[in-house]
Amino acid sequence: MITINLYFKQAWQLMKQNRFFSAVYIIGTGLAISMVMVLAVVYYIRTANIAPEIHRDRMCYLDFVIYKYNEGNGSYSSSLGIRYVKDVVLTLKKPEAIAITTSPIYQYFQGGEMFASVAGNDDEAKISYMGCNDVFWKVYEFHFLYGKPFTESDFESGLKTVVLCRSMARKLFGKEDVIGQTVMLNEVEYRVCGVVEDVSGTLEHTYSQAWMPYTSMSNVITESVDERENTVGKLQANILLRDKHDITAVQAELEEAVKRYNTTLVGGQVTDPKIKPATLTIMGVSSSKAYLAIILFLLLFLLVPALNISGLNASHIQDRLEEIGIRKAFGAPRGTLFMQIFVENLILMFPGSLAGLLFSYGLVDLYKNILLANSYQQFITEDADVITLSAGMLMNWQVFLYAVTVCLLLNLLSSMVPVWNAIRENIVSALNK
Amino acid sequence: MIASMIRQMWNERKANVLILLELLVVFSCLLYAADYLYVKYKEYKQPLGFDISHVYKVWLGVVPETSADYDTTAVHTTNGMDDFFTIVDRLEKDSRVETVGYTSGNHFHYMYFNRFATFHGKGLKRYGYVRDVDPSYFRVFKVKTADGQSWEKLEKTLENNGIVVTSSVAKAYYGSPVEGRGKDIWITNQGDADSIVYHIGEVCEPQRYQEFSSYDYAYYRNLGGRDELKKYGIEILSGNINLFVRMKPSADKPELMQQFRKDMEQQLRLGNIYLSDVTPMSYYREEVLRSALDNIRLYVVGVCFLLFNVLLGVVGTFWFRARQRIPEIGLRMAVGASRSVIFIQLIGEGLMLLAVVTLPALLIYANLAQLDVLTATSMDLSMVDRLVYSFLMAFLTLAMMIVAGIVFPAKQAARLNPTEALKDE
Numbered sequence: 001m002i003t004i005n006l007y008f009k010q011a012w013q014l015m016k017q018n019r020f021f022s023a024v025y026i027i028g029t030g031l032a033i034s035m036v037m038v039l040a041v042v043y044y045i046r047t048a049n050i051a052p053e054i055h056r057d058r059m060c061y062l063d064f065v066i067y068k069y070n071e072g073n074g075s076y077s078s079s080l081g082i083r084y085v086k087d088v089v090l091t092l093k094k095p096e097a098i099a100i101t102t103s104p105i106y107q108y109f110q111g112g113e114m115f116a117s118v119a120g121n122d123d124e125a126k127i128s129y130m131g132c133n134d135v136f137w138k139v140y141e142f143h144f145l146y147g148k149p150f151t152e153s154d155f156e157s158g159l160k161t162v163v164l165c166r167s168m169a170r171k172l173f174g175k176e177d178v179i180g181q182t183v184m185l186n187e188v189e190y191r192v193c194g195v196v197e198d199v200s201g202t203l204e205h206t207y208s209q210a211w212m213p214y215t216s217m218s219n220v221i222t223e224s225v226d227e228r229e230n231t232v233g234k235l236q237a238n239i240l241l242r243d244k245h246d247i248t249a250v251q252a253e254l255e256e257a258v259k260r261y262n263t264t265l266v267g268g269q270v271t272d273p274k275i276k277p278a279t280l281t282i283m284g285v286s287s288s289k290a291y292l293a294i295i296l297f298l299l300l301f302l303l304v305p306a307l308n309i310s311g312l313n314a315s316h317i318q319d320r321l322e323e324i325g326i327r328k329a330f331g332a333p334r335g336t337l338f339m340q341i342f343v344e345n346l347i348l349m350f351p352g353s354l355a356g357l358l359f360s361y362g363l364v365d366l367y368k369n370i371l372l373a374n375s376y377q378q379f380i381t382e383d384a385d386v387i388t389l390s391a392g393m394l395m396n397w398q399v400f401l402y403a404v405t406v407c408l409l410l411n412l413l414s415s416m417v418p419v420w421n422a423i424r425e426n427i428v429s430a431l432n433k
Numbered sequence: 434m435i436a437s438m439i440r441q442m443w444n445e446r447k448a449n450v451l452i453l454l455e456l457l458v459v460f461s462c463l464l465y466a467a468d469y470l471y472v473k474y475k476e477y478k479q480p481l482g483f484d485i486s487h488v489y490k491v492w493l494g495v496v497p498e499t500s501a502d503y504d505t506t507a508v509h510t511t512n513g514m515d516d517f518f519t520i521v522d523r524l525e526k527d528s529r530v531e532t533v534g535y536t537s538g539n540h541f542h543y544m545y546f547n548r549f550a551t552f553h554g555k556g557l558k559r560y561g562y563v564r565d566v567d568p569s570y571f572r573v574f575k576v577k578t579a580d581g582q583s584w585e586k587l588e589k590t591l592e593n594n595g596i597v598v599t600s601s602v603a604k605a606y607y608g609s610p611v612e613g614r615g616k617d618i619w620i621t622n623q624g625d626a627d628s629i630v631y632h633i634g635e636v637c638e639p640q641r642y643q644e645f646s647s648y649d650y651a652y653y654r655n656l657g658g659r660d661e662l663k664k665y666g667i668e669i670l671s672g673n674i675n676l677f678v679r680m681k682p683s684a685d686k687p688e689l690m691q692q693f694r695k696d697m698e699q700q701l702r703l704g705n706i707y708l709s710d711v712t713p714m715s716y717y718r719e720e721v722l723r724s725a726l727d728n729i730r731l732y733v734v735g736v737c738f739l740l741f742n743v744l745l746g747v748v749g750t751f752w753f754r755a756r757q758r759i760p761e762i763g764l765r766m767a768v769g770a771s772r773s774v775i776f777i778q779l780i781g782e783g784l785m786l787l788a789v790v791t792l793p794a795l796l797i798y799a800n801l802a803q804l805d806v807l808t809a810t811s812m813d814l815s816m817v818d819r820l821v822y823s824f825l826m827a828f829l830t831l832a833m834m835i836v837a838g839i840v841f842p843a844k845q846a847a848r849l850n851p852t853e854a855l856k857d858e
Contacts, residue, residue, distance in 0.1 A: 028745045307455035308746035315753030370727045
């Protein structure tokens with residue numbers, strides 16, 4: 001404890017003595033940390049369990065079905081159809097729970113716009129919406145301010161009931177406690193059963209402003225006579241696994257179920273069903289490519305400042321060769337010397353890192369529409385403000401842990417070589433200076 | 434002097450390794466980024482093939498039949514489209530308006546409303562667009578012909594039931610844009626089973642959607658005269674017709690537009706049609722360009738980060754170096770080196786570092802170019818130009834940063850008093 005205290009004192013003295021060096025050092029580390037932390041924060045927001053998507057690590061998704069006609073080469077592929085969901089997806093036993101929703105892309109490209117209005121308020125508000133089943137509320141943890149989610153029987157009966165987000169309730173009714181009130185959604189009367197906290201647009205599987213049973217949406221559930229239209233449709237399945245390694249087992253079970261389902265089809269076959277694990281998308285680049293981009297970025301944005309600071313350290317240590325020589329002459333072991341300089345640098349790095357972290361929050365906020373938007377949201381320019389950041393997304397122990405790791409790494413990269421060189425220096429030549 | 438700089442660098446090779454490595458990495462990245470920015474700049478600068486300055490989109494609303502506001506006694510007994518044409522005429526008569534035009538729902542610059550078409554012939558197949566427009570479209574957007582003449586010829590072509598193709602089409606099929614004039618071409622429109630022969634009356638300048646996209650294959654045909662359009666009901670107005678006005682430059686000021694909007698709201702309420710908004714085309718342009726510009730901004734942020742790092746690195750290294758070399762500098766001054774010689778010597782040493790990494794950085798860059806990882810573009814840019822410009826840009830900015838980083842320590846060193854400096858010895 002005493003030595004650490006001593007290191008602190010010494011580092012502080014050095015900082016005061018050599019203001020120019022300290023300033024350059026602090027700015028340099030701050031820059032490095034901020035760039036890397038932008039990535040770390042984005043990575044966290046895209047992959048961590050953030051309410052309401054509290055089980056992202058155990059989720060996988062099924063949002064694509066290919067229907068191949070028996071005659072000719074034609075095939076038809078899109079989201080899941082109503083019968084496919086009933087006869088295939090919901091028969092799976094391995095997963096813990098399966099939430100069915102209208103696919104997020106759906107409302108932009110197939111479903112059309114929805115306008116909400118309330119009696120006594122002339123303004124119509126454009127609203128983003130999502131149809132879902134009752135399990136949705138169990139898989140995801142929404143913060144209900146008022147009321148409750150709709151129940152299984154509400155869902156089964158296709159009751160016209162809706163959960164609104166807080167800001168939309170306020171916009172429409174002028175207040176938030178609106179349970180039991182009615183709202184017109186595209187001229188259809190819905191009763192509000194719950195009001196939840198707003199969801200950030202970056203949580204693509206839950207983001208919406210209104211959630212209703214998809215059984216209440218006539219254009220989703222209307223069964224047609226055409227088996228292709230019942231197989232390929234507008235829904236997707238968000239599957240909660242019991243254990244994240246279950247995905248292969250569930251995939252196998254799905255393939256079995258599809259085989260069974262195919263025997264009931266006449267005009268075509270469902271081919272290549274594929275469950276997708278949660279993918280990382282950054283700036284419209286997804287999965288393995290995104291990881292590669294992150295690694296390249298990390299290398300570049302950590303390596304360059306590390307080289308920089310390394311150069312600074314190398315020059316700085318020249319000034320301290322006498323001191324090191326004397327201490328060595330009095331018998332200080334190399335490890336102690338190394339540790340001391342390492343800790344000193346770490347302390348020197350602290351103010352820069354803190355500033356860098358705060359700066360990175362600013363950058364993420366500034367560029368959130370590029371960094372955090374989903375691939376389909378990038379097409380939809382009018383929804384520029386749906387991506388919101390909460391304090392919990394930015395400040396949490398994982399992000400802080402990343403920051404500390406980056407700091408240590410940067411320090412290790414930048415002080416190792418120069419310090420080691422200095423320590424190895426001959427006592428005599430060091431003292432000769 | 435250069436020889437002494439090289440010797441100096443060699444003597445400090447150990448201390449120089451780190452800064453050299455940093456310069457190398459940054460130089461390579463800068464080359465890549467400079468090339469990206471150069472390509473984007475060139476794309477941005479290419480002509481668009483239309484002009485949206487002072488052009489506004491007029492949004493008309495139609496009262497639905499189910500609404501309580503629906504006017505069943507609408508003045509025009511024949512057809513609601515008459516109301517639309519009255520609106521067009523009223524706009525045209527307004528002293529603040531230069532000209533009025535309309536297109537079908539599938540043509541609207543900066544908005545991706547499209548109907549596709551495939552061009553055939555000569556064993557070539559090109560995918561593009563069909564754009565049904567009123568001849569007045571060319572007037573409003575000031576589209577030129579392929580040989581640079583104004584819109585009148587294009588307007589006349591459509592009126593005479595010929596089609597207008599873009600230069601890209603004519604160039605692909607007939608070698609040069611002007612050669613396309615008077616030729617016939619086979620086109621399949623989206624939704625049709627068979628292709629139709631069209632007579633190309635005129636070729637317009639190459640056109641594209643927005644500043645960063647490539648030139649499109651497209652052709653224009655007449656939407657149909659007024660009598661033709663009157664066969665449709667007014668429902669055609671909601672989404673199937675886009676109405677544009679070009680304002681006189683003197684009238685295109687925010688306050689004046691406010692007034693214009695207010696006046697028009699009263700004048701354009703006709704039958705079951707009402708004016709819902711007047712939006713400048715620049716609004717749609719900004720919407721479309723936002724993500725492209727955001728990307729460019731990210732690159733700029735990255736470049737600034739790297740450059741700032743170089744600055745810090747150079748300042749740090751040279752500051753210490755100048756201090757450690759105080760005795761040497763003092764000695765030089767004592768034997769007659771002037772302050773400016775000392776200053777130039779230090780700056781020269783910095784630039785020498787850059788000179789050393791230039792070749793390896795260029796090698797890395799050439800390899801990247803070979804691997805095709807450089808920015809892809811549909812524009813016809815010469816690779817040599819790209820290389821030269823990106824090299825110059827990267828080299829000069831880096832040199833500037835290095836000089837800026839050394840100026841302060843070098844000044845300090847040059848200001849030394851030789852006697853002070855030599856005290857140490």
